[in-house]
Structure formats: structure tokens, C-alpha cells
Amino acid sequence: MGANVTDRLSDALKVALRGVGIEPPDDLLWEVPREEAHGDYATNVAMVLAKSVRRQPRQVAELIRQHFPGIPEVARVEVAGPGFLNIFLAPDWCALALGEILEAGDTYGRSDRGGARRVQIEFVSANPTGPLVVVNARAAAVGDSLGRILAAQGYQVFREYYVNDAGNQVQTLARSLEIRIRQQLGETVELPEEAYPGEYLVDLAKEYLATAGPAVLEWPQAESLERLGRFAVERITAEQRRVLSAYGVEFDGWFSERRLRESGEAARVLERLRERGYVYEAEGAVWFRSTAFGDDKDRVLVKSDGEPTYFVNDIAYHVNKIGRGFERVIDLYGPDHHGHVPRMQAALQALGYPEGILDVLIVQLVSLLREGQPVRMSKRMGEFVTMEELIGEVGRDAARFTFLTRRHDSPLDFDLEVVTRQTAENPVYYVQYAHARISSIFQHLRERKLPVPDWRRVDLLRLNLPEEQSLIKRLLQFPHVVEGAARALEPHRIAYYLQELAGLFHPYYNRHRVISNDLALTNARLALVSGVAQVVRQGLDLLGASAPEKM
């Protein structure tokens, strides 16, 4: 796990608080001040607690400072501004902490905060009626990275894809395929307006005819549509899985809506809601009193024709998730589903589940541009840029990294021209280049037949340049950044951290040579850049991007 500075500072701060006679809050927050003069870490705890102890913030801060235990990590503590406690790390300790980072290796930045709790992340979950598109690529990048980050924090992560293989859209899909098959056989049949117009169904029609022949058209309609629907869903889902896999995203489970419907779980959920008194009948339909939990109107559970709504099935799906033992459930939805969040939360509360068991993240839309001009897309016309085309054009690492340099709930302009043409100016390459350069140093070492030192025998105290101190301190922030990204469910924090780290490395590399005639200094610097490479590699991995040895 390695050195986690903020954990150690928190421990010391708790000692100080108890010394003052204040019971420490559960989570103490540390921020990294903008100004160097404000120290390496700062906390506003004195200002937050000042009210409850009825003292001036600066007085509280001063008391805490006096009781702050002497620990090797900290050179000094200052009270500043309206009552900040500014911590200055001890340079020698930082240098030696680099050894701990290297010692920790790939476990650096990991923690067991998750306590092996099982968390499920459901994302992408596109309808199996066509190829994945650009916004699915964004959701895949966010969801998968979240999974990696939570796993690094000690959660047991399960990635799930909900396959909407039931309902109207599958009927429509089956009809569309049937018409394409007839067209293949030379019949003059027009595609109705509501059908799926994409060319991919022509390919599927050919494929179907090649393997199964035209006999299906002679079957009773219900059976033939059932057959064609299943065929199309299966093939399209397999395609989606293939594209996601090429993107580096593997799901642990593909959950079938059809199987859920057949299981009768929706009826049991309905019964449970009824027992708890949140169900009533009106206008021939069955309603859920979601307004009791803050929704702006009640929702229909069973239509007047006796059919359950999508909403019931969705509740049943979430109950099913929780029933499988997940202690935490995270959904990634598109903005067109954000209206469903309050009613879903309401349903889970009505069923007695603890608040906060479900987190819903809205992944906003992606506007595709080329040289600043919008790329016209029309699903109705069957014209769209698929996820596969996107990856083919800009590359997997650039696509994933670009998606993760934005907050998930912020709409994103994705300019194909910028992400491809200006590869040199793309942040992902800036970060990866740092890794490639460091790899090159070690390549150089091998070519000269020089040994890679045992880090435990290296005199790290030789790293006393300001740039070297800054780099080490930045490396020491990594666990804090990962923890924050996990807590806030914000993978983009990792991307920004990596850009900052690379932004310290490149100037350093440009100004100072790692390999020199001074063997002890060379070894110390090798340790430093090795640590940088390691953290860059780990950070990129959390984003699902690669760390190349050469570029």
C-alpha cells in the first residue's frame, strides 16, 4: 500500500484534537493548497469545529497546533489565514518515502477502504437493436474506470450490462429484420417508418439466410418474429460485446430482461410494495405512491390492460441486484433517463432499503465535431458514427482518456479532428510520453550494461533539488487522489492528476540528466523517475489506458 500521507496526517490530527479535548469527526479532509507558502497539506478543521466549541477559529487552530504530535513526516505546522492549519512535510522524510512507494510497487495507491464490500456497476446497457454509438463509448469509459478505481480501493466490483431483450423494441427489430430478409429474397417491401433503418440489418438478413434459410417466413407470425427477434438480439449483443472487449471493457455479467420478466420477480415486488402500503388503484391502473418519497407525481406500476410497466421491471431488476448480495449499486444512465432517478430511489426506499444503496450517475451526451463543425447524425435515417468507427479513428487510449478528462455529467464536445490530427497536443500522449521517456532511460541503461540499482541501497537524500522535492510530493499525493476519485465517483480526477505529474516530469527531464558520472546521484534519480513511471502506469491503468514503453 505504501505511504499514504493524508492517512498519517489524519492520525496525528486526531491525537491533537483529543489533546485539545475535541472528539475528532469521522473523516478529516485534507486539501493541497494552491500556494506553496501555504504548505503541502492544509485542513480547515479548526474553522469547522470552532462553532461547536465556542471559540475563535484561530484560537482552536493554535491549540491544535500546540498539541500536534511530533512525527517524522512533518517539519512544521502553521496556523494561517482565518484558521487554517498548514502542514509542511519534512524534505528528508519525503525523499525516504519514495523508497516506500517503490517498495509498494503496484499496490501503491491501493487501499482496503472498500472492506471487500460487493459493489455492482451497471453501465452501457444499450438496446440490442443496433451497434454501439459514441455516447456508449463514453459510458463504457466512465463505468469501467470507476470499476477499476473502486477495485483499487478494496471493493469487490461486478460490472453488469442490462440487455433489454424484451418489449416493443425487440418486436420492431424482428419486423425490421423480416423485411430485410424479404428484400434479400427479391420481394419489393418497403421499410415502415418505425422500423430500424440501419444497414447492419441487411447484413444480419444475409447472415440469417445463409445459415437458416428462408423457412422462417412460412411460420406463424408470432413464432417467426420470436425466432428472428432472438436471432437479432443475440447477434447484435455479441457484436456489442466484441466492440467493448476491443475497447478494453469486459463485463462480469450480461443480465437478460427477458429472463427477469419470466421469473415473476416483478409480481413479488408489487406485492411487497402493496404490503407496505404504497400501492393504490385508480383509473383501472395500479399506482405507486412515489410522491411519498419526493417524486413529483405517482407512477403507474400495472397498466389498465393488465401489463406491468417498464418501471416495475426496473424495480424488480434493482431488487434482484440487491438480492444477489451487492451492498452498493451504481447505475450509469443517459440524460434521457434522468427523470427516472427519483422514482427508482423512491421505490427502493419504499421497499425499506437503506438510503444511499443506489447511486445513479448521469453520463451526459457527446456532440461529435470535426474541425469545429457538428457531425450530422440521425438515428432515424440510420446515419450515425459507431463506437467502433470512433475507436478506429482516434484510437482506444485517446478515446478513453478524452472521455475521462471531463466530468461525467458535463456535456462533451468531442472533436475528432483535434483528438486525431493533433496527436502531439493531446493530453493522453503528454502523459504517455512521460512513461515512454522514462522507459527509454532504462533502455539506455541496459544498452550500456549498467545495472538497475536495488532501491533499498540508494541514497535518496541526494534528491534535494526543488523540482525533485515537488515530484516526490506529487507522487505522495497519488493515494489521496485515488481515494477522492473513489469517494466522489469521479474518474476524471485521475486524468488531471496525471497531467499535473507529467507536467512536473517533463521540465525536470528537460533540465536535468538522470544518468551522469555521479553514480550515487544517478541511482537516486533513477529511483525518482522509476517512481514517476510506476505511478503514471498505475494511473493510466485506472483509466483503462496503456503505458507504452516507446512512442
Next chain:
RNA sequence: GCGCCUGUAGCUCAGCUGGAUAGAGCGUCGGACUUCUAAUCCGAGGGUCGGAGGUUCGACUCCUCCCAGGCGCACCA
């Protein structure tokens, strides 16, 4: 009409559950490769944080209203 998201430098975006003098990249201008990769570096300029009030020691952050863009507002999924 109601709800959600967004509005920060010319452009694309950060700003870490209210903190200290608002940041980065790109673009613009001017410089640096016989030395471990110039996909790099150094320097310069660039802002009434959409607008107006309010809450407090302190507001890009919270509240109210208004403006602009996007998305929702089904007994569709």
C-alpha cells in the same frame, strides 16, 4: 408550464462534500534539439466565474429570481 444538467480565458475544460491572490491544455506571439525520445521545454499575453440579489468571518461553490443551451415531463421502453 414543471423538473434535471450545463454556463469559468478566443476554444475545450478543471476548480477536490464553503476556504487563502480563480487554474490547465489548445490557439496567438517570441525563444530552445552534436548530450537519457523536441509527442518535450522556456517566456509573454489573456477573466465583471451567464446576470442580479441574499446567506457568513469567507461564495466559482449554498439559497432566490432572471437569461441562454441541452435533456426530460406516457397506462413507451
